[in-house]
Amino acid sequence: MKNPYSDRKLSIAVIILIIAVIFIIRLFYLQVIDKSLKLSANNNVLRYVTIYPARAFIFDRNGEMMVENQAVYDLLVIPLQMPRGKYPGIDTLELTSMLGVSVEEFRDALGKAKKYSQYKPSVLFKQISSMRYATLQEKLFKYPGLFTQARTLRTYPRKSAAHVLGYIGEVDEAKTKKNPYYKSGDYIGISGLELSYEEVLRGKKGVQIQMVDVHNRPKGSFQDGKYDTTAVVGHNLKTSIDLDIQEYGEKLMENKVGSIVAIEPATGEILCMVTSPSYDPNLLVGSERSKNYPVLAKDISKPLLNRALQAKYPPGSIFKVIQALIGLQLGVIHENTGFPCDKGLVNCHNHPTCTSVKQSIQHSCNPYFYKVFQRIIQQGKSRSIFTDSRIGFQAWYDLVTQFGLGKSFDSDIKYMKGGRIPTINFYDKWYGKGRWAFQTIYSLSIGQGEVEIVPMQMANFAAIVANKGFYYTPHLVKEIGEEKIKDPRFYKKNIVPVNANYFDMIIEGMSNVVSAGTARLAQIKDIEVCGKTGTAQNPRGEDHSVFVAFAPKENPKIAIAVYVENAGFGGVWAAPIASLIIEKYLTRKISDPNKELRILEFNNLEKSLSFDKKRDRLNKKSQSAD
Amino acid sequence: MIKSATDSTRKVNLLISVDWTTIILYFLLVIIGWVNIYAAVYNNEYQSIFDISQKYGKQMLWIGAALFIILLIFITDSNFFSFFAIFVYIITIGLLIAVLLFGKEVNGARAWFEIGSFRLQPAEFAKLAACLTIAKLLSFLNPKTHIIRNWVLILGMIGIPAALIILQNDTGTALVYGAFVFVLFREGWVSTKFLFFGVLVIVLFIATLITDPLFLVISLIVLSLIIFGAMRRRLKEFSIVTGIFIVSGVLFYAINYALKKPFELHYVFAASALLASIVCVIINIQIKIANAITIIAMLIASLSFTFTVDYIFDKVLSEHQRLRISVLLGMETDLKGAGYNVHQSKIAIGSGGFLGKGFLKGTQTKYDFVPEQSTDFIFCTIGEEWGFLGSTIVIGLFVALLLRIIFLAERQRSHFSRIYGYAVASIIFFHLTINIGMTIGLAPVIGIPLPFFSYGGSSLWAFTMLLFIFIRLDASRLELLA
């Protein structure tokens, strides 16, 4: 019996074959041609976890902790791995309350993350405290698509030395473009040691490629970690700062505006770098920074200004020490050169007549240095007083700049201002070429006029005197990761071309300044301090109180500069402050608590700020008048 | 009935007369399926494939039970199945009603009996009953007489279980009964035209909404060319038309590219197909080529249909109408995720590449990115771990099985056995097409298992019974007089 429809078996077989061929073509397209699916598969399952090494610690010269880390956690999201639609309302509430944010904030953050990428992880919330993290971590499994990443925040146990240490912050776009190491959201040193030693402190971040399942649970490393890179922890820094002294200096400078810089003369190591007013470095950590920075930036006492490096001051009488040294070196005066105190030339106070360089320093006689500087500038090498002044000034300039003045140091201290030592060009521009002579610039003789020095340079100058003619560039770091720092800049001996025996004369004078001169308040029991006071006039407000010193006289261990704005005589405020620092550093105790108490009780802040405000107003007026 | 005296000789005969090809194909599919279930749910804690606390361990038990079922079928008299077909059908309908009343709801479908920790899905076995009954019914109905009465009988017989299964909220399984159209076609109840147009319209409609138009247009054109080439061995004309299509396609593509792509790519290829068709018509006027006009008309009609459906769906229908169709087609299995499952499934298969990632190396299925990976989406594991090669082999095995069943069916002397064979092939074919089609984004997401592969006792046993009753019938075909 022949079935009438048996030919139809072929049609059915053909239909089966067609379907099979379509499937095979489709599979070929999906599996062999279309590469995007393989990429999506990797996006699904591979998670690139950046391993941030903990930023290295910073210690002071005695091993005291200055900066350490605390753990915080970022919450990240991969939108595609979140369940479709929204989390049920109750869960969103639970989540936001755990995070301590509002539902709206959560939605906004999530919206931004979704806009950035559906596949790639992006940060939802930053710096969740360890306490919140503890509760969050337990519940996180309920929220697929969300995961945390640990990172560390800086913390400053002694709340001191804010400007020395600087701070870190999120890297900006310009930097990420310039340096591919940094990715948006990374942290980078922005100022201070954090900036100078960024690469030492940060270490090297690593990448771990993890496999995760659909619920974001880690499922082990990808190809046994073949493509992982390990994070390398940075090296701890041992700074030259003596944290006790730094802290003590900050305490002494409370309610005053100014700066203290102390240096170890034999090495150039900075022992303290105090600026006042300052701030608690913990205020500029993590998410706190965005809140506190504007407040500090607007504060009229300018706590963000590092006066030790950036405040350009007239040096006042301390400059006489340099003038004397230059005069001696140029041979225009001798050990026993004497000048009468002719108050007709320039104002002075009453004191015995100076018959030697030593006495001139001890009594800080203004007319004496007027005469010294006159001899330097007008050496009689040309008949024209203008040409003669040019020759003399150039000779002076060549020497004075050898004292580390007029330029910033090439060192690990950042954002230092160079101050100003006027040049011939400067005066030519100011007065016209051949139209200035000694008479025009005589106020330089007593450290007034166009000369400006930052406190760091003053302290370095004190170190030069202590060393009798040389200095190592002041710097902040002694050791990197247990090893003595190798930076050649710190080991270069800068020799000042002035004979050592001239320094001896000056040192004798400076010794007398403290023992029997203007800085008797700087005396310390059993320690011979050599110093020089200054009372720097400033056109808008009371004189600044200045003191530079070193001690002990033999084999000096510390050189110091103290600058207190608008505090009057150098001997009254700056000198005792310097002596307290010196004594604390050398003996670790204070023999005269009354001296300390007097300084602590001295509140000069309001007065300084009122001058500041006046100056700002004047500046504004003069600007609007232009 | 066969006398008991001949029993011993018959049993010896059975081992020789069963179709070992089919049996070997069956065991290959079942074992590959089992291994892939192991790979799909594999984790480090339970490494033994025999661990019966895991799905693969359970599947092993189901396979063991299937062997027992096979044995039972083999020792059953071959006339039993024809004889009791109606009886089995009535029992099954009873079970389908009972499950609606007493069944357990799983994933929104009230389709399961729960006996202790064991779950049974009567709808799976209803397929078997339907196959037996349709074979029985068609074997004595005549398509030429009492047409209305016969059709009422046939559609009623198919429709009742399908309707009951729809009431269980398991539309996917009910759609399987549509597969009997192939049986009706083979037996002359449905004409070639009806089958062709019916299948074409359904396929085009679904394909337009599910696949991207470019893939569809190219498939249609390639398909037309294949049919054109196969119909008449006019190699010269065939090459001319193909050549014109390819050259104009490349040309149009280049022009479109140069104009900064003003047109979508599928329009470009549709245009070149049109050009090739016009040339073909001109050739046809000169030398008559049988069916050429028909094929061209079909192609153009298909393309128009595709573009119309696309246009209506995108531009005419409102948002909620679109959504309802999408849900109906399973394009959105849950209202939450538009095609999330299919997307993940395509990623898993696509990431397999040509040779696959290797056994147990598949990350997408192992880490649960693919939903239902051991049941409805088991093909993803094959695609990911065994790649294009493995997937093609599996499809090849299925095609071999289907063609073998058709071959066996055609050699049956009894109508019942032949029709039953076609019914079995139709059911398996429908499952295969929809299941693999959905994992590669060519078919709507209808939750039906891949025969012999997917995890689950009910499904495995139902397909085992379907197939082995046919093998049993085939083995005793010679006992009947023609």
Ligand SMILES: [Zn+2]
């Ligand atoms: Zn005097």
